[in-house]
Amino acid sequence: MTVLPEAGTRREASAADRLRAVLARAAQVVGADRVTCPVTGLGPNVGLYRSRSVFGVVRPHTAEEVRRVVELFAAEETTAVLHAFSTGGNWGLGSREPAQDGAVVLDLSGLDQIRDVDVAGGWAVVEPGVTQARLARLLEGSERMLNVTASSAHTSVVGNALDRGVGLRHQRVEDLTGLEVVLPDGELIRVGWWPDPDRATPVYTHGLGPSLVQLFVQSALGVVTAATVRLLPRPEALRVVRLNFAPDQVEAATAEVRRWVAQGLARGVVKIYNEVAAGAYGGEPGRYLVHVCVDGTPEVVDALSGILTVEAVRSRAFTAVSDFDAVDPSAAHHDVAVRVERAYAGDPDPTDALFEAKTGRPAARLDEEGGFLFFLPLVPFSGAALARAHELIEQVRVESGIRCGVTFNALGADVVDCVVTMRFARDARDGGEAGRAHRALDRLYELFTGEGFIPYRLDIDHTDWAGRLPAGTGARAFARRLKDAVDPHHVIAAGRYA
Template structure:
């Protein structure tokens, strides 16, 4: 339910050569429209397939859907934008490697989500990308970062020699990515997932306790905390905050660390429930089932949670069921900051009447991805209030120093407002002018 843009048409290339030909044609100063590349187009809550500006042509890369190469020994795969996380995860099932999957649908793109710095259950997805195949304006194809060589095997190392070009094409309008080299993670021998529930009054203290476990290396993967509203949104238990803490390693080490965390959680007196989600979760708890599977690289339960959230399967999220918005700020991982972020959500509710939910994803012991989600009815009043709440989230969180790491299409111009150094933005525009002087790619998107 973002403002619909005027899109002239859709081009669906079937090969990298097709993409290069399209880029060659659009590298023309006489054209008044640019290309908006999408992978599977399921950037839900942030604009889906919509470009940032009007008068664009959609370059739909969903037809580029090959897994070109897979090396389980070295731990990498070469995948095209149309490859979904469900498909790649299925290829890895039963092997020594697994994919860092997100909590989103199995039908979402591995490449598209990684390029926009999405967050998996093991780490931020951008850390999985070690190399890219990029078609530049004019049609030239280059490989940046690490890429497999035909005649010799080289260690997977993303940074290379000299200035690294790989980061230039993340959240970027400098080229069109047609394939990515993606890191595959070693599959743990054993995994345990603890469920910890706690009340609102204990939020700050519980967050500080979980940060300590994370800082001391006890937690494997991304610690997740669903708030009271999100638990209801996603079809889970209502009334308390619900944390999922993953522990993995060998059978003995996973059991030992899980036992230590459980004992410390009980001794703290902060948690109303301490249980193993692997064995004690209710069979109808879609959240627990999704989290448990996703930590293990299996997105098989993700679409059940998607359906519980918006009432529709992946193919109908954009045209049926409830409306859905996301706001994605980064917040310091400490109890005081997380409590302040929740206070801002309460203020938005007071001002707009919109109850936003949030999920904490701990990216490290210092920073969390504070996922704010808004569900709403697709009528005029519901849509207007939801987008007013989203506008206030940008304003209030930025004022508090909680800056988003991804932008939706209606707030694309906030990239200048949120960037700390105007000179750095000017440098980015100089690079854009050098590589894409005719503005052929993604006009207005992170530009």
Template sequence: MTVLPEATAGHEVFAPDDLGAVLDKAAQVVGADRVIYPEEAVAGGPLSTPLGPNVSLYRSRTVFGVVRPQTAEEVRRVVGLFADGRTSARLHTFSTGGNWGLGSREPAQDGAVVLDLSGLDQIRDIDVAQGWAVLEPGVTQARLARLLEGSERMLNVTVSSAGTSVVGNALDRGVGLRHQRVDDLTGLEVVLPSGELIRVGWWPDADRTTPVYSHGLGPSLVQLFVQSSLGVITAATVRLLPRPEDLRVVRLNFTPDKVEAATGEVQRWVSQGLSRGVVKIYNEAAAKAYDSPAGQYLVHVCVDGTTEAVDALCGIVVTEAVKSGLFTAVADRDARDPDAPNHDIAVRVERAYAGDPDPTDVLFEAKTGRPAARLDEEGGFLFFLPLVPFTGPALARVDELVEQVRVETGIRCGVTLNALGPDLVDCVVTMKFARAEDEAERAHRALDRLHKLFVAEGFIPYRLGIEHADWADRLSAGTGARAFARLLKDAVDPHHVIAPGRYT
């Protein structure tokens, strides 16, 4: 057996004897130039990795090779090479690799062969009238948004880079500006660990036009493959949302001492239907990227619909905000006033809510400090992503816990609160750090503390980074749920062809 050097001492992993033969067969399927062998992966010495660095400075896992297929058929054939269990190497997949803050392209465990699906980049089919598109994992939100430009439909975009994968983000329950993206998945094309290709949920049929409905008859199977290692997703049918006739974002500021009262007021507006899309609330650190006044929170409330509805609802939100006396600034026309101090940013924010992910990544770079293409090499940040009740007291408690972590570690966290409805907030906690050993250590210590403090409070994460994959067992909601998930894994993937991930 061959011992592969590892980026961190004490993590040597042995490559299976027959792995070379399997990779040779994979090269016959995808082309020799699209396979990286173990010898190439470590040619640069113990610190090299075929996946490159990651922005979180997580330990680089031992990778036995990289295979870059370009079609679903190639994926099916490559998975089939591993299906008989003759090699103990596991397959780890990623779409475009932009899972920043949670591990980027890295597997959760050592000893995987990586399937890089960025070459599956086709928009296979699209029906604007019915509101769906069939996308492969390598399709970016910028590309799909550009195709939809000027049409009556739009994509539910995220505030991440325009170059990130639509399908990959949805499969990890990423949050768009309209709702969680997992809600946009209506059908999946899956290569099972046996090498069989199946489709679940709703899929377009040229011979029979049916309404888009993801659940079908019997058990709903689409969600079975979300945050799971039960198969390799080679395409997805994604909903395209109606484009509003008009749209405006109301911008508000409040001081930290008003967190409980101000967020409680915003929750009342959401519960009474005064906003559309995800209301976003930024703490002082996160608000800096939007040129918010120093030391103040920032709120974005999206209102859309017909022009008359937008005028009326904006007027109501502004009136309610002023009447409450909780906000230091209230503005709803910055995007329409070229002389407004926040005009350029306001325009970009409104365009994002309207389905334009901004191919120039101006706001993304303002938040991360680096272009997407250089982020893993030069940047430093971690994500912590818990769910929190949408109540004033709960969000005030979030503020207290983040401040406790700052006192303990010296890391000042940015916090973005994404309202997923009147009762639930997706809390995005970001820890930025310089790529120096001492500061990275403090940031990782802050991440560990956030997990412990928030979970103790009942604020459970809905996405995990690769260093906290074991928390999935600790956080299972129901009696026997994890055991049942493992039972499914063993039944569908008896040879454990698909690498264990952060959730299964």
């Protein structure tokens, strides 16, 4: 059982007493039933990462409660730092776990209000506990949609955006236009664009002077209690073209797909699944699968899908191409195709059928029963670079015996987000398949970074890579100076990127 620090010396006793006192006062703020202390940890996590020691868990309801709790910790020198999570669905990277031992956890799932929505203006103000399913459901039948992810419908919009998660339209960080943040001294501020109740102003993230929204992305400079997110125009029509190609055609096929993206034939994020990842989407055995979304007016959709079909056949790099699976009930993959097209149209599946097909468990039981890890590097969008990524994945399979599922998400014509998934049987951490998966993860970091394929998100066991990877000259030192200036007493936990 994790307990407060032992009273080995008078100083330790004093620190432990202060922490108990602060948690007692936090209970007066949020309610005694919403503070747990001591705790045995945050429970299992799907990655089987080591459980960090946690002194307590505080579950506020409102931004004001968060502000008062942070203020309490800022006023006292304690042995704990504050680690916040939204809904805890950071699966494969650590779930709810802090990166370091000795935290008091702020569980923000109780901040679940959709404070305001303006469909015509294209924005919504949401709190960290708001899920993509809930916000998308509110927008059903309207002219706007949410940029949803391919993860569970019941994951946080704000939490995923703050960690630079990838939606089906673009990286979700691009949807953040304003943030409400509690600073380490307990001050509540708003940065970026925020709705003005007395007058309508254009939605513009950057404002005047330095643009501050990005300071709080993958950041330990404060606790985000709400965000203004963009709502995208809903297309009149939409279709997803499905293509297959053999692994020995990775370079040629992906180079062709890159040409389509560069020439504006695709909308949203083109997704390329390797032969392992394609299985959940009905891909042909032993083949890669590609999803290319086209949207716009019905006439534009017909024209673009026709052009893509002709181009794919002409390239001779693909073994199959189809643009009718979602409209033909007799198509072999009709149900999957319908769900994929609905997701591109901003409607996550509340039943999580595709998510469960990929992870093997419902979201609610994933941390207790499932087993998988994520590795998330960025790769140049070229046939040669993606072919090299394929070779590295094969090298890891040969060395470790772990077959990785890989999804290449095209974030434009120049860069691809490479989502590498390692599923494993839930066995002992150091032995068996789970141990091999963790060693494979270590190897992926080494091999991919050696090629210049740098991760854009880190898991809780590889936080040291933030200091080992190239950055702008002086950038990390400047970031540390900012942290020391804003949080001199280290109230907020350093996290995965500090």
